[in-house]
Amino acid sequence: MISLLDYGAGNVRSLRNAISKLGFELTDIRRPDDILNAEYLIFPGVGAFGAAMQRLNALGYTEPLQEYLAADRPFLGICIGLQSLFEGSEESPGIPGLGVIPGVVRRFSERRLAVPHMGWNGLRLQRDSALLSGLEQQRFYFVHSYHAEANAENARWVLAETDYGGAFVSAVQRGRVAAVQFHPEKSGQAGLEVLGRFLGGALDQPSLAAAAGPPTQVAAGSEDRRPSFGGKGGEQDGEQDGEQDGALPTQLTKRVIACLDVRSNDAGDLVVTKGDQYDVRESGGEVRNLGKPVELAQRYYEEGADEITFLNITAFRDFPLADQPMLEVLRRTSENVFVPLTIGGGIRAFTDADGHVYSALDVAGEYFRSGADKISIGSDAVETVETVRARGGGDGSSAIEEIARVYGNQAVVISVDPRRVYVPSPEATERTVIETAIPGPNGERYCWFQCTVKGGREGRDVDAVELARVCEQLGAGEILLNSIDRDGTGSGFDLELIEAVRSAVSIPVIASSGAGRPEHFSEVFERTGAEAALAAGIFHRREVPIAAVKAQLSADGIPVRD
Known part of the structure; x- marks a missing residue:
């Protein structure tokens, strides 16, 4: 059972159509219990962080969603669906996120960059994953003003980074919980490939990302920390970020x-x-x-x-x-x-x-x-x-x-x-x-x-x-x-x-x-x-x-x- 968490904001018709195009059928989450009954869950967040979280809370979805994630069940978040996994966002101060991943989502602050980060950019994989491996040369469609950054506390989650001024987190995965900052349903054939892999059970396949273990709620004083992936930002639209570990930087296209x-x-x-x-x-x-x-x-x-x-x-x-x-x-x-x-x-x-x-x-x-x-x-x-x-x-x-x-x-x-x-x-x-x-x-x-x-x-x-x-x-x-x-x-x-x-x-x-x-x-x-x-x-x-x-x-x- 593939379930869609449509909380009523933004365009999810394209996602529905993409999934149908791939030969799969969807059911809609209509009440909190439906979340825990789902076998595969997709959270297509579109819009503002605060509006999304407030809607989840009003519908009674927050606690069952946190329980579903903690149980390491198949999950794909998209855009706000990725950002919501963090503790909060500068876009909506005082409104907590789901708190699964340590860190606060921040606004792009480099003055010479146009914000939102809008258009087609690439991925720089940080580990093996059946969800994204082999797609490093593809471009995906991004549209967002806020981004997550890798650090010592959340590094075990980071699956891919993308450069825009500096490096930001463009995909996360731990166990069978994954999320992407880009929109696969708007990324042409490459995006359909990502959706097809998720729906085809890619998160169940052994990989370094899956081996990292199931997700947990943020815990103060946790001992399990890894070094950050990527750099902290370069002077030329993030070019130095990818070069620090020998990988080429990604680039936003015209x-x-x-x-x-x-x-x-x-x-x-x-x-x-x-x-x-x-x-x-x-x-x-x-x-x-x-x-x-x-x-x-x-x-x-x-x-x-x-x-x-x-x-x-x-x-x-x-x-x-x-x-x-x-x-x-x-x-x-x-x-x-x-x-x-x-x-x-x-x-x-x-x-x-x-x-x-x-x-x-x-x-x-x-x-x-x-x-x-x-x-x-x-x-x-x-x-x-x-x-x-x-x-x-x-x-x-x-x-x-x-x-x-x-x-x-x-x-x-x-x-x-x-x-x-x-x-x-x-x-x-x-x-x-x-x-x-x-x-x-x-x-x-x-x-x-x-x-x-x-x-x-x-x-x-x-x-x-x-x-x-x-x-x-x-x-x-x-x-x-x-x-x-x-x-x-x-x-x-x-x-x-x-x-x-x-x-x-x-x-x-x-x-x-x-x-x-x-x-x-x-x-x-x-x-x-x-x-x-x-x-x-x-x-x-x-x-x-x-x-x-x-x-x-x-x-x-x-x-x-x-």
Whole structure:
């Protein structure tokens, strides 16, 4: 009996689909006794540490879960499922973890690193294990702001480390209890291999990790200690950590993302479209149709896309939770696509025809349950920044704050649609101005990047730099940075815009709009420090294959996932 401990947070649909894809059936934990009756238990923690632990406590799951672990029964924790095994987390001071592994989970603190640690990274195994052995050359998908570190007290647990600034614990195992910081259900074929090994009884096979004995609760003054694995951090993104024991350091790759703008055509069917400066209609008036969303997403997964983003550009006319076709796109896509899925469009509070109020959190929750890993907020973010500016700060009520509080910062992406506004001098506006190498129509040497709403049709007195900074403060975990000026031109990304925003925030930035050839991806990574780059039309029309982009990046020495 394989049991899933779904406590109600985040996207577990993809995990369910991955397990089904591997030929196994799941049962759900519905009451505390189900935990002790499980034969194999999976704990897919998604979201914030405190919210997860409080939910476990409220459901009465904490004590039976601790008993199950202490009995050395087959267990696989994922992400928060790993972090919960520790004594606590800096993310939620005062809220205890399960206390199985000594130590406190800490936030990434290296200033030059984007946080969350988001994307594809490798593993450096510290011991033999049937769960992970032979997968050292593979990349796995990570998305987290907090991490565990190996030390003398927990070293016997450490199965693998990964480098990001310094070494952090990316997998643990002792006996038949294991957990991973990465998301196997979002790590393509390599992740499915890990899940298949666990479900196939890998933790029952003899290995050095299994020989370490069953887990125990943290005990003060314990005599059984081993030296720490790995180092304490190097100066070059953790490179010295792996080199201390002769192993190569792991490296976070740059991400290549396929974006699908989805809307209803005039016949009412959902299609993938693409606009030129956001105009999605052909000369004859028909909505440009570049394919069906589920089929295209499957194609991009097979071609090596690191993530897939759906942007619903049909503007909800009534109530987003009634938009079943788009929810169905997510559900069907997640059945066969095992990389992260982002959904944008209509993530805001609504009141239905009967007067029932649904919060942005309610709407986001439905998308997560349908298969989304991240939600993208666009026009509503601009309005939020205007409100915060007038109020002098956030008050916890915005969609960004609500969703981040429950699902974690990494679940919230801000989609920005700016356009250039040229000015004769920096003093001509209160907005953030740059000196540009691309002069304006009257030779202006300065410009600012005005945020727009309603699909680029309406400008607001908010600039992209201000919006990114405020949204980061409110809890957003990533910026999707579009450019109305470059959209559909194929002339390359707006490097000045991307650099201005990237240098203003410490969260990852996705460059978007303007890619026309593989060299544009290398250019944006080399000159701006963006963590990811997104394209749509050139992929849809097969003008530039994803494989060609990755080959170019690799040839230019930029790390990518094969």
